[in-house]
Amino acid sequence: MPETTELTPPFEKTYYYDGRKDRLMVTAMHNDSIHALKDFEVRDDDVYIVTYPKAGTTFILEIVDAIMHRGNIDEIKGKRMEDKLNLIELGPAPGIEIATYKKVSTWKSPRQIQTHLPVDLMPPQVFTKKPRIILVTRNPRDCCISLHAWHATVKFLEPCDWDYLVDRFVEGQVIWGCWFEHLADWINKMGGKDNFLHLKYEDIKEDRQGASETVANFLGYDLNPDEMKRVVDHTDFNNMKEYMKTVTQRDVFLRENRHWQRKGIVGDWKSNFTVAQDEKFKEWEQRKCKEYGIDFMQYYTKTPKK
Template identity: 35%
Template sequence: MVSDRALKALKDYDVRDDDIWVTTYPKAGTHWAVEVVNLVLADGHEENIDRTKQPLPMEFDFHQPGSKMPDNIPRFPPENRIPQYEQGKSWPSPRVFMTHLPERMMPKQIYEGKGKVVFVLRNPKDIAVSMWHFLRPRKLNPKHEEWDTFFELYCTEKILNNSWFTFNLEFWNKHRDDKNFLFLKYEDMKRDLRTAVVQVADFLGRPLSDEAIDRVVDKTTLDSMKQRFNTADDNKSGKIGAQYIIRKGRVGDWKTQFTVAQNEAFDKLYREKMEGSDLQMDFKIKPQL
């Protein structure tokens, strides 16, 4: 799905000072955060968002001649088949990129202070369930088909994008104090979306009026995004429909899938991997203060 050519190009990508890179582990609320960013930049007016500038996570390069992808991966029209890292060079500022690139593969200029990164963290149990439901129908790996075999794979470094722990802790440990990084938690966004919108707006240097904040919040609820994204012409417009990116969006949905034994095993793994880290995740929504 990602070519060597794309990865090499991204490492030395020319980052603009006003670039915005929405970065997450898969199924951590990527499209949700991108929609918040887009609407903040548009003052809450969706009609001012150019969807054609964000058809796919920008490292994807699978529309090249001779590429082979499963039939159940959404296809895009010919004008969107140029690798997005190439398309992005001509986009007007501020550019918004969404990516699942691990820390070591992100453009080097970001770590020199160029651009801004909105990084979303989501608890690993809910991600496991969401990822399984996303991957299972795509049949990319026989181990994705049954929950038990997927769970075993998910607890290793052999899962897509490496383990949740490796991916997130590399960013958190190295960049949590960087001025051009904003770390948000999915669970906090679910608990208090308005505060998250204000955080994003302030971080981007785009403070909003109360009315604009209301517009952004109203359009970034789960129900609103499902209704607006799941349209017949999604692929024609460059949007990925809700049927591909939004399932439940709940905090604590892992309880519907994990067995008692699996939960105990994962808790043990979590304690081992997170030892010494000050990153704390919520596996249920805490009451709003």
């Protein structure tokens, strides 16, 4: 594990992957596992869920899992958290004895695999074969406020000052790096390909039924109305929040009186950002749009209804 001597609270439980300050990883995402992904065997029927941290990972994985089980929610509820959160860069770590990439290598197809990794750290076969890839993006302001709460929630991070985290987020020096770089690299690499689906968190929240149908069609699952209803009911935020309480190893992952999911609402940043912080984000957005040549707002504002 790389040395973390230059890191101080709230980031002492992290490390700089390859020494890059824009590649901050929690120690549970073991660098040996990330290095090993270059030889990971990808299957054409794999389903990869790609998100930046706090962009709706649990939300989309529950939708996909429910669809792939054809609405059989009892089968899903038998899973523990360590069997559900299959970030390919995860482990070994406390509560996770086997690195995820080793664990999923033994699974039957089709496999559902999640990741927060940028394009260049993914298994190369993801791009030479044709697994299904679902990218979910969310307003970076909401990601930022959710990440701040996450630091106070999980044991593998440390609580931190809100103003401090805002500054670090804009600098790209938070876990998994820069929000803009993550999105731009995935869109530039996969945009327009038939095995790639991009969804906005904001659209999923607006129309969970429509989003679930889109995902089912993309994955090739023809669910009947009863099966789809069970998918949609299961992925109601309040239902998921209560359900996640039953599958999470609280003593391993969570601090006292904290829960895996918080609010799950769109626009929560408006009640937390100061005018100055909003202006800082606007300047950052304009600068990154120019740098990457992408109008990022289209990736995190609700799609206008036709």
